[in-house]
Amino acid sequence: MRINKFLADCGIGSRRACDKIVEEGRVQIDGRTARLGDEVGDRNIVMIDGEVLNRNIKHSYYLMNKPKGCVCTVKDDKGRRTVMDYLPESAGRVYPVGRLDYDTEGLLLFTDDGDLAFRLTHPKNEIPKTYLVKIEGIVSEQDLNRLRSGVFLDGKRTQKSHIKVVSAMKDSMRLHITITEGKNRQVRRMFAAIGKEVVFLKRIRIGELGLGSLERGKTRKLSSEEVYYLKNL
Numbered sequence: 001m002r003i004n005k006f007l008a009d010c011g012i013g014s015r016r017a018c019d020k021i022v023e024e025g026r027v028q029i030d031g032r033t034a035r036l037g038d039e040v041g042d043r044n045i046v047m048i049d050g051e052v053l054n055r056n057i058k059h060s061y062y063l064m065n066k067p068k069g070c071v072c073t074v075k076d077d078k079g080r081r082t083v084m085d086y087l088p089e090s091a092g093r094v095y096p097v098g099r100l101d102y103d104t105e106g107l108l109l110f111t112d113d114g115d116l117a118f119r120l121t122h123p124k125n126e127i128p129k130t131y132l133v134k135i136e137g138i139v140s141e142q143d144l145n146r147l148r149s150g151v152f153l154d155g156k157r158t159q160k161s162h163i164k165v166v167s168a169m170k171d172s173m174r175l176h177i178t179i180t181e182g183k184n185r186q187v188r189r190m191f192a193a194i195g196k197e198v199v200f201l202k203r204i205r206i207g208e209l210g211l212g213s214l215e216r217g218k219t220r221k222l223s224s225e226e227v228y229y230l231k232n233l
Contacts, residue, residue, distance in 0.1 A: 009114060068103045068104060070082055087110065116230060133198055134199050148160060162176075
């Protein structure tokens with residue numbers, strides 16, 4: 001087993017995050033500093049920051065209705081509130097799966113299962129994520145079709161998206177948009193590409209897993225059925 005997968009199985013983080021930890025020289029295998037691509041067997045002793053790791057652990061899975069006004073990091077160098085402040089103490093060492101920006105609220109997952117985190121965040125898996133969007137003004141069907149077909153961000157066209165109009169008033173619209181990518185601030189930037197500003201953004205589903213009646217700022221454990229669903233999404 002490669003060292004990044006071993007670390008992920010131990011709940012250290014996603015495989016990408018574990019690669020970074022290895023590169024920083026924080027991991028030892030049988031007393032020597034580990035390198036990217038190293039293989040680990042049952043008889044090897046693996047340590048991180050001087051602590052022996054054991055992969056035979058039970059993973060934890062949580063779902064949060066993230067409020068806006070906090071960042072999706074474990075610590076923030078600007079002193080802002082983070083999503084970790086909303087987790088119960090009993091959650092242990094879990095990490096956010098992906099990100100929602102400071103002003104975006106809604107469904108956010110936490111786990112110490114690195115394999116699941118990798119599966120849900122890697123672009124190749126095209127995991128659908130649905131957002132409730134409110135914009136000022138009205139978007140024409142022509143512009144909605146532009147979004148559905150893909151717009152250019154950072155010189156590359158976004159993948160096709162599904163958009164449904166929820167309501168349309170004189171001065172605003174509410175829509176559901178489902179995307180399968182996770183570019184930085186993607187939904188906001190997609191609407192900016194057609195000249196519209198997003199004034200409210202909330203992630204409401206990952207696949208068919210939704211928030212249900214979970215209140216803003218609250219967290220709950222995922223059921224075994226929900227975990228199974230995400231692992232097979």
